[in-house]
Amino acid sequence: MRRTKRLARASLTMATALTSLAALSACTxxxxxxxxxxxxxxxxxxxxxxxQGWDPANQPSFQGWPADAVFQTLVRFDAQGxxxxxxxxxxxxxxxxxxxxxxxxDRMKFSDGTPVDAAAFKAAFEYQASHGGQxxxxxxxxxxxxxxxxxxxxxxxxxxxxxxxxxVKLASPxxxxxxxxxxxxxxxxxxxxxxxATTRGSTYSFTKNExxxxxxxxxxxxxxxxxxxxxxxxxxxLKTGQIDGTLIQQxxxxxxxxxxxxxxxxxxxxxxxLLMDHKGEKIPALGELKVRQALNMIFDKEALAxxxxxxxxxxxxxxxxxxxxxxxxxxxxxxxxDVAKAKQLMKEAGYEKGFSVTFPLFEGLGMEQLIPVVAQxxxxxxxxxxxxxxxxxxxVEELLSGKYPMILWPLGNYGQSLQDIKDYVLHTGIWxxxxxxxPTVNELWEKIITSTGQESAKYQQELNRYTIDQAWNxxxxxxxxxxxxSPKIRIPEMSDSNALNPRLWDFR
Numbered sequence: 001m002r003r004t005k006r007l008a009r010a011s012l013t014m015a016t017a018l019t020s021l022a023a024l025s026a027c028t029x030x031x032x033x034x035x036x037x038x039x040x041x042x043x044x045x046x047x048x049x050x051x052q053g054w055d056p057a058n059q060p061s062f063q064g065w066p067a068d069a070v071f072q073t074l075v076r077f078d079a080q081g082x083x084x085x086x087x088x089x090x091x092x093x094x095x096x097x098x099x100x101x102x103x104x105x106d107r108m109k110f111s112d113g114t115p116v117d118a119a120a121f122k123a124a125f126e127y128q129a130s131h132g133g134q135x136x137x138x139x140x141x142x143x144x145x146x147x148x149x150x151x152x153x154x155x156x157x158x159x160x161x162x163x164x165x166x167x168v169k170l171a172s173p174x175x176x177x178x179x180x181x182x183x184x185x186x187x188x189x190x191x192x193x194x195x196x197a198t199t200r201g202s203t204y205s206f207t208k209n210e211x212x213x214x215x216x217x218x219x220x221x222x223x224x225x226x227x228x229x230x231x232x233x234x235x236x237x238l239k240t241g242q243i244d245g246t247l248i249q250q251x252x253x254x255x256x257x258x259x260x261x262x263x264x265x266x267x268x269x270x271x272x273x274l275l276m277d278h279k280g281e282k283i284p285a286l287g288e289l290k291v292r293q294a295l296n297m298i299f300d301k302e303a304l305a306x307x308x309x310x311x312x313x314x315x316x317x318x319x320x321x322x323x324x325x326x327x328x329x330x331x332x333x334x335x336x337x338d339v340a341k342a343k344q345l346m347k348e349a350g351y352e353k354g355f356s357v358t359f360p361l362f363e364g365l366g367m368e369q370l371i372p373v374v375a376q377x378x379x380x381x382x383x384x385x386x387x388x389x390x391x392x393x394x395x396v397e398e399l400l401s402g403k404y405p406m407i408l409w410p411l412g413n414y415g416q417s418l419q420d421i422k423d424y425v426l427h428t429g430i431w432x433x434x435x436x437x438x439p440t441v442n443e444l445w446e447k448i449i450t451s452t453g454q455e456s457a458k459y460q461q462e463l464n465r466y467t468i469d470q471a472w473n474x475x476x477x478x479x480x481x482x483x484x485x486s487p488k489i490r491i492p493e494m495s496d497s498n499a500l501n502p503r504l505w506d507f508r
Contacts, residue, residue: 040488042222043507046234046246049362050201050227052340053182053393056124056169060396062365062412063247065225066506067169069191069206074102074121074151074166076505081416081497082162087116087153087170087188087213097158097449104149105213108188110172115394116188118145125153125165132397136428136435141165145427158449161418182393190218190504202227219357219508229363238484245485247501249366250312256484264491266481268499269412270319271370273426273474276434277405283355286406290349292471294342296335298377305477308373313479318464319413319424321499322478326417326460334468339380346381354382360404361389367408374408402433410479412498417460421445425467426479440466 009270032394047063059067074088083091088102108116122143129138144152153165175186184193191206198205207221209215226243228234234246239259246283248256248263256263273295280287301315320326359375361367375385390398399407411431414420423429426445427437444466445458467473485491490508494501 018073018252021030034345034347038242041220042224043220043489044224044226044243045507046228046237046243047225048231048234048247049227049365050391051204054164054182054185055132055393056171056176056185056187057181058393058396059169061496062500065223065504066204068189069223069225070185070189070193071169071171072108072116072188073169074104075163076495076503077164077167077497078495079415079493080498081414081419083166087121087476088166089446091163091166094095097160097162098156099152099154100162100166102151102153104151106149108213109211109314110170110175110186110188111192111209112172112174112186114172114174114186116170120173121145121151121168121170123176124170125168127171127176128168128412134430135415137422137430138165138168139428140164160449160452161416161422164419188212190215191223194222197224223268223504231366235484238308238441238486241486243503244489245483245491245507248484250310250480250482252484253310253312253482256482260487262491264483264485264494264502266483266494266496266499266501267478268481268496269322270316270478271313271476272319272322272408273374273408273473273476274407274409274431274433274434275472276402276407276436278434278438278470278472279436281434281436282402282405283357285349285351285355286369288349288351289471290345291351293335294345294349294381295378296471296474297338297342297345298380299374299476300337301476304373308370309477309479312482313477316475317480318468319411319473319475320417320420320464321413321415324413324415324417324420325457326421326464328461328464331436331468335471342381347463352382354384356384356386357406358386358388358404359406359408360399360400361387362395363389363391365410367410370410371408400430400433402435405434407433412500415497415499418448421448421460421463425463425472 031197045065051066052058056071072087074086075083076086078084083158088104089280091102093100102233103117110116122145125143129135129424140156142154146152155162170188172186190209190212192209194205194207202273208218208221228237231249235248235252237243238246275286276293277283277286285291305313305315317331318328359371371387378385424431425441427435444459444463481500491506492508494506495503
């Protein structure tokens, strides 16, 4: 692994050395505005990635503060994945987990004056069931509106996590119908976009929505999200008081602490290679189990955790979050680091000469440094890696379209592993990008959704073991996510069930 160590160190050193003066000069000192009591009036957050437009069907959960600002949902979810009230005040799930009924608040309105009611939710749901990255997840779900403020969601089969459908983002029906969803958003969240102070790709400014149902508990009158893709620039902006918080790389931890900043550690994702073309429809080599096994054997995970992640990571052999129902305790590495054995497997599978693959890339997620490291190790198996940067309003759809059946990604894990299974393992999952059905997965899922407690956990772990045996992923590490922030603000708790970053309402 010597070559990987050298490249990892070089990548991190280069990232630390570079400072984007343009990004720093673009920062304003908006967060110095204060109330008469001396409290800050404006919250300024640095974001390492730009949003991909305003379409409510294509909003990321990772650094999704602009969407949190303008769009409501029926329910929010806390760190454990438990539903909390938002546009709905209460809900009830039927006995067989095939239906949930929500009761919405009265007298809420979108910023265009349209009522936020059951009809509006139905329109938003049906739009997102046919647009965007999660359309496959919602396609078979039906929404009915027994009355003006009642929403009933029904699924064809039992789903213990059926309440998650209440997380669809609400946007004005007029806005959705007009077909101009990537213009200024029309939502009903705690803030409204201030277009006059917004520069796409750079700065997104928001003013408090005084008509929001919980406006009294929204602590800041203004919100500013600044796009600072260079994390060194973002950290410097934080140190000089130009922003209040930002994600930082593992190599920046000591510098941030030495500067008197608060640093929140999060363990919410797994760096992994997704090998979703199990049948070899786009990349024939991935249809061979021996090839997928070989890919699992060429990474020295201990060295990557120590060198690339600067010790701020733990090697892993599975994709599920520790402590979740599907997680297998004390799992022995099923594919120990062995380049010679990996090469032999490639030869036995008939792919000794390797193949070519394109990795999609979103800037600002740390992938610019990680892809070269991974590409170098894949090169040992004669696998050639190209990368393509995705941007614009259709970037998320392209990422999940199946065009890239082998994806390197630091993908988030839910505290509730049922949701991980739905997104990453079932053929309908948004991250199972090739959507290739598997009878064993379907059989185990039926057992999972018709059982509870320890019995359900047993079947979830069986499903986990099956995906490991089939080598559908190359789990690499659980990296520590690091969120640095000014001691002038507070984050009493982090409610993100993905444990990727504080949610907007966590800032105080």
